[in-house]
Amino acid sequence: MAFRKLININKFFAALTLLLLSATGVWAQATVNATTPAATEKANVWVGPGYYVLLFLVICLAIAIIGKILKVYDITQQIQHKEPIKLNNLMAYFFIAFLVIGMIGVWWSFSVQGSMILPESASLHGIKIDHMFWITFGITVIVFIGTQILLFGFAFKYRGSEKRKAYYLPHNNTIEKVWTIIPAIVLTVLVVFGFFTWREITNTVDAKGEKASLNIDITGHQFAWEVRYPGRDGQLGRKSYKLITGTNKLGVDFQDRHSLDDLAADTIVLPVNKSIRINILAQDVIHSMYMPNFRVQMNAVPGLPTFFKFVPIITTNDMRNRLDDPTFEYRMYCNKICGGSHYNMQKVVRVVSQAEYQVWLAHQKPYLSDALKKELKMADAGSVKSDNKRLALNN
Structure with missing residues (x-):
């Protein structure tokens, strides 16, 4: 009876495999006939769900056959x-085989994909973070x-044996x-190490009464970032959520004279080797300003202004040359x-x-646009003196 059941089960799996193989063949042929060259290229990566279902069933069938052979x-x-x-x-030897295969898999994964763990740090403090990361990674x-x-090893060495009696060790x-x-x-050392590293990064020169070279406002809202640079005076004007309108998206207070020459930008441009302070704000929900290449991340919380200060040390062109990628761009994301x-x-x-940076800054438009002037019933250009030498970089 056992052999008859085995034969019936094998017939069932064989029929199921043949059916899935036929369905996958029809699917693949239809896909080839209907796809463009671009889609055909993607087919090398993703060949349809039938293929993976079939592969899974073949593996299960192979395991079942091996089990039946051993049982017989x-x-x-x-x-x-x-x-x-x-x-x-x-089973003990299977454990050892699994250990060896698993370690080979770990080595392969790290050797092939290890470079994806962290991109090269493009900020001064990022070097310290990377140092801390790799120490933690090495210990782990x-x-x-x-x-x-x-x-x-214990599962192999102390496998069940009639020649040995298990030792009862309750405690x-x-x-x-x-x-x-x-x-x-070990964890205490890592935590203390991380604490002092983070303290060194966040205990910026601002705390010592010195100003950053460049002060930028970045405000998050669903689903965009608004960027504001200081103008010729090098200082950003005040803001208030009560002043937010369809035209004045950031609620800039133009009663503050420092607001009159503030600039709006679509791209974040930073001078290399200068201290940058980014004021991080949010208008609706929690966002998170994240610049992976600079090891910068800080939550943008409504009603709770935060900031992050760093020094970029590699220009975009230099990074393109290092990566041999002429299209490379640093990017800022929302990480929430x-x-x-x-x-x-x-x-x-x-x-x-x-x-x-100075050339780029001179071409940026003032935040105080004509539409805002009209809304605020301000005089035309004469009320706000324009200056082609807008420079937010105070040395």
Whole structure:
């Protein structure tokens, strides 16, 4: 009866496999006939759900067949009064094989995709963050490899055997102390290391009474970023949510004389090797300003202004040359899922020389547009003196 059931099961799997194979073939042929060259290129990556279902079933079928073969062999050994298969030994060697294959997979993943972990840091403080990251990563890798070897090694060495009796160990104070105290010490060192690194980054020169070279406002709302630069006076004017209108999106207070020459920008342009302070605000929900290449991330919280200060050290052109990618751009993203069009919240960030920055700044439009002047019933251009030498960089 057992052999008959085995035959019936194999027939069922064979028929199911043949059916899925035929369906996948028809699907693939229809796809080839209907696709364009671009879609055909994508087909090399994604060949349809039928393929993956079939692959999964083939793997399951192979495992089932191997299991049935071992079961039949075991029954045959018992009928012939021979020693049956020692499943404990078999499983123990499977553990070792799984350990070796898993470690090879880890090595392959890191060697092939390791460069994707962190892009090269383009900011001064990013070097410190990377240093902290790699120390933490190294400790984690050592612990991971050690625990996996112990886990699978113990399963192999202490597999079930008729020649050995299991030792009952309900409790051991020494072992408890070791695996509690050592991780606690390691984690404490990492936390303290991280605390002092973060404190060094955030304890900026602003706290010492010195100003940043450039002060920028970045305000997030669903689903865009608004960027405001200071004008010739190098200072940003006040803002108030009570002044927000369809024209005055940021609620800039033009009673403050520093607001009159503020500039609006679509792209974030930064001078290299200068201290940049970004004032981060939000108007509706929580957003998060994230610039991965600069290791900059800070939440934008409604009603709670925050800021981040950093020094960019690699220009966009230099990074393009290093990556051999003429289309490369630094970007700023929103790193909080803030709604349906969250993915639209990104801005190009360019790092340029000081001379290039001054040229770019001179071509930016004032935030106080003609529409705003009309709304505020201000005089025309005569009330606000224009200056072609708008320069937000105060040295």
